[in-house]
Amino acid sequence: MATQKLVPSMVVDLLLQNGIPELKLFSPSQYVLPAFANSSIGVSVAFQENQLRWMNNSKDIHDWIEKYVKRHVDHGVDIRYLYVGNEPFSRKYKQRTFGDVLYFMGEARKSLDRHNLTHIKTTTAHFTDILTNVTKPSKGDFREDIKELMINLLKFLKETKAPLVINIFPIYLVGSKQMPLDFAFFDERSNYTIKDGPHIYKNIFTLTYDTLVSALTKAGYPDMQIIIGQIGWPTDGYPNANPKNAERFHRGLLRYLKRNEGTPLHPNKTMDVYITGLSDENKIITEWGEYQRHWGIYRHDGSPKYKIDFSMQDHNSEPTTAKGTVKMPNRxxxxxxxxxxxxxxxxxxxxxxxxxxxxxxxxxxxxxxxxxxxxxxxxxxxxxxxxxxxxxxxxxxxxxxxxxxxxxxxxxxxxxxxxILSVELIDNGVIHQLVASSGEISKVVSNPTILPIGLALSALVCMILLLCVLMWLPG
Incomplete structure (x- = not known):
């Protein structure tokens, strides 16, 4: 959701240069997905709620999946997850709880199976407000008004071997709970801790993660696979949102993930984490804060804002810059x-x-x-x-x-x-402005041998970096 749009092949190249093996797209553009064909980059696509509300029957869903998923898989795009809606039970949004998400997830699952796409997992992402008592993990549970919906959703995920996805945003959590800013980071510079029985929590991420684990245990799903769908740090538009703190947060996060230490309730666990986001989005809605437009590790023109090492080697250097962007005149x-x-x-x-x-x-x-x-x-x-x-x-x-x-x-x-000069695509004489799709990038560190050496930026200035690493984080 940005005015400045990078060429999709540029993004793929940027991802490869930086060794980022997965990307989450919030909008599966027909002009973007083909760039990922035979690229070795895993892709997640989202079936957005506004699209779902126009679906009248299972045939509509089946046709959408054929157009936006199967067609691209047949042409070499490695689609691994289909997200149905986003944060359907969150109180952040004014519209009512999207309780129909279970129906659409079930129909999407049937359609994927009919298309012989059984390897693609169907899930949805949740905001942390699905939880109550994020003060001590042992007290954690799902909100009463959505508990029945969550139980049914967890049953579906278990039966289809799909993960539960949660978005964790530390800068938001410590602010809303009036906790010290340092509690949002992983470097333990703060003396602030939370003791819960035998366990001591030194950062908001592990505290939130274990609150979810506790809620899952009470619901009867203690071993449910968890993925962090979004986590990151904005660089502007809010107090303490700056490149210095973003670099500090991500450096601590990646060090934590590489140690593979897990959390007190899930020790020694490999975590899959999507870092949000790849680049800034200057047209995103700012209802929840001006910082919403500044999550990117990259600026709109494809230049990095701070140092981050996706190889997990803790190198003190910036990621590569997008190649091929052309700025407008100095005016x-x-x-x-x-x-x-x-x-x-x-x-x-x-x-x-x-x-x-x-x-x-x-x-x-x-x-x-x-x-x-x-x-x-x-x-x-x-x-x-x-x-x-x-x-x-x-x-x-x-x-x-x-x-x-x-x-x-x-x-x-x-x-x-x-x-920068934005990309436009001419199709049958009609000029279509290339739609920038939000996304996230992922890194799989469980088996470093499968990580590609290079990566690149995409025509979607609003993607979000997903890092599947030896450990996982909050959103």
């Missing part, structure tokens, strides 16, 4: 304070309009550009609108308040970005 749109003496209210009308049509999340409290003066604040808003509309001259007018410059206005802490 920025600025607020012309010298020519016009209009009121600030008038200027702010244009600023608010520009922000409503672009991405001004870097101006939010705690973000990297929240300390700009009025002129630079207006200029940042004008420039984002200008860049996200392909640097078209008329998008830097603002009734005469805007002008274009070739001098980079970026400050020491605030970067004024430039758009």
């Amino acid at each position: 920025w749109c600025m607020y012309n304070e010298n020519i016009f003496n209009g009121s600030k209210e008038k200027v702010m009308e244009h600023v608010n309009y520009a922000c409503s049509k672009s991405d001004c999340t870097l101006l939010s409290p705690g973000a990297t550009c929240d300390n700009l003066n009025f002129t630079w604040n207006a200029s940042f808003a004008f420039n984002m609108y200008f860049q996200m509309n392909g640097q078209k001259i008329n998008y830097c007018d603002f009734n005469g308040y805007g002008y274009i410059t070739t001098n980079d206005p970026s400050t020491a802490t605030c970067r004024f970005p430039i758009e």
Whole structure:
């Protein structure tokens, strides 16, 4: 969900260069999936809830799977998981609990079997609010209002040998529970711990994970396979969301996974983990925070933001940069304070309009550009609108308040970005803008010999990195 879209083959190449063997796509684009054919990269695709609600019968589901799954598998795409909906029982969303998810999962499973795709597992991902009492694992359980739904879902997963997937977001959890920030990290710099019987918890991830284990045990599924569907750290748009903390979090996470120590309730367990996300998404909905647009390890242009070593060797270096991206000219749109003496209210009308049509999340409290003066604040808003509309001259007018410059206005802490040339595909004379699909990248460290040496970036600027490693994490 971004204005800047990378070529799909670029993404595949980037993934390969970095040794990332799996990717989760939230939207199975017909223009993206073919790039993964015969690439050795495992792919997960999602059957989105808005698509499911248009399905009238099992034939509709069968046809969708034939189009978006079987057709691509037949052409060499290694699809391993089909996610049906996303966080169906979460309270985050205003719509009602998506209780029909079990019906659709069952129909999807039947369709996959009929297409002879029995190897593809059918599951869905959950937010941590399916749990209660995430304070001491021994008290953990599923929410009462969804307990029956969860029991039925767990029964289905057990019967079909599919994993339970949970998304864990440490920066959100420690904030909502008013815990020390250091409790979100794995390097044990904090003296804050939680004791639960004989077990001591030193970070929010293991605490949350074992709360889920406890809930599963009470439900009668103590050995249910668990996958971390999303975990990561945003780099902007929120207090403590910055590249320094993101690097610290991921370095600690990967070290923890490599040690294969598991958790107090699941010791010595190999964990499969998807890191979210591959790159930023400047059009994603920010209802739950401006940081939602800044989960990426990569910027929109395919350049890395911080050091992270997907090989699990703890190298102190940045991942490779996407090859082949082309930036638009060095042109920025600025607020012309010298020519016009209009009121600030008038200027702010244009600023608010520009922000409503672009991405001004870097101006939010705690973000990297929240300390700009009025002129630079207006200029940042004008420039984002200008860049996200392909640097078209008329998008830097603002009734005469805007002008274009070739001098980079970026400050020491605030970067004024430039758009890259987005990919477009011509099909039968019709130009289709290549849709960026959210995704996640995975790393399988259980058997390092199967990890490809190289990886690359995709035409979907909003993918999320999945790391299947010797251990697993929170979301």
